[in-house]
Amino acid sequence: MASRLLPKVASEEGGSRCKESRAVLLSPVGRLEISGCETGLHEIKLPRTSVLPSGGAESWAACELCEGAEEPPEPLRQCAAWLRAYFCQPERTPSLPLPPFHHPLLRRDSFTRQVLWTLLRDVKFGEAISYKQLADLAGNSKAARAVGAAMRSNPIPIIIPCHRVIRSSGQSGNYGGGHLLKEWLLSHEKLQKEKLAP
Template structure:
């Protein structure tokens, strides 16, 4: 059983909550009060942890480095922070397989449709199930659900439609502007 700790950090898309244990990240997501009405991005905002938290923790260090590379280096970070195997493990379930496939096969600056991702994850007819997996994704940004779009080129809903402006901002950040 994992002893889960948490930290909050600043980022260009607002404050992020990070849950983790000694084995890796359990989740990373924007704080719950961020939505389309309250979203105020700040592209130059540095990645800093709010105290109190163990700033010298290797899991938090790798997460901060990843976020800093993602937001400020303008490229897809090469080294993914360690993800706890109790949360995601390749082949454990269709949902986890979708997350793992998205993480490993859809690089920075690219998009994929729900149907294409279903096919890559091993179930051609499961586009709707991919949508459910995206809604349940515990690793915002790291498992890049913002890169999954509808087959008609529309962006689709992000965070159940509550944070569509965040998805638009992230796609523009990655210079993906051909979505409707």
Template sequence: QSNNGAYTPCVLQSVSLQSPVGELQVSGCEKGVHTITITVETAESDLSCHPAELKPELQHCVKWLQSYFRSAESVSSLRLPVLHHQLLQEDSFTACVLRTLQTRVPVGQTVSYKQLAEMVGNPKAIRAVGGVMRRNPVPLIVPCHRVVCSSGASGRYMGGRGDHIKQWLLFHERQEH
């Protein structure tokens, strides 16, 4: 919002980052990160990035992601990147589920869709929680890969195209615990 109350749209920047799970496209504005998109292609283990004059929150997000891929546990001591996606600004079921997952399920732990529904006070909303995971605009920072089936199966990731990525992320986090 500007001083006269009119809505001022965000000026977005984006940066590409190579990671062990593929190319990450991070976009955001001066207020925070809007989206992280994982491109499912042959992954390289290079964590290089070329942040040409990035806004401070995007710079912080890139550093956070680089730290995560070097050592998942290392991000436990880092400030989470500020998120500025509209889904997370609202006071909605979706925002509540994403915030709860981000703040209450630490590195190396998993939670079932059912448990997450219970954590947000709506134990019958198991399918709705799955829908929220599918629409998560900021994977890795909001760790939807840590949500698994009650049976213990890892479940789908990125509509099934990224199931191997979910397995890699869970293994990456567990090997340090």
């Protein structure tokens, strides 16, 4: 599989405000709200549900944009294509371009940004890592709590896979979309990885 390059992080040229578009993607885990502009992806909002739909990702082969801008900007189309592959054809995700990111948190030089980039670059599909291990990878072995804060502030979940960060005990831990969603994503990746194993 092709190696995945980190997406561009677009800078604010001349300090002008961007024109944000929003769209909703129907997925196996519910409605994912994505927002962005011509410059890049701003955010993915996860559904918070107490019950996840039954059935595997295979039954959601369409996984299409259903609401939002008539002609979404390229970063939103790239995001939708990547998420569709993630749920339905995960073996394709390494070869797909990641949308450029255009969220202030990802443009500032900070430990949070470093942690998120490290997670995106180093923790692959079907893998899990503890908060402490991720702190080590990001260069500060004593910063497990700061890693937890970085996961809570991740504006682009699933693509930046904060669901893959678990407690040292092996328990899944907290997640912005709730415990059930985190468990579903981890299970989805494990099953898909097993299917793809030679």
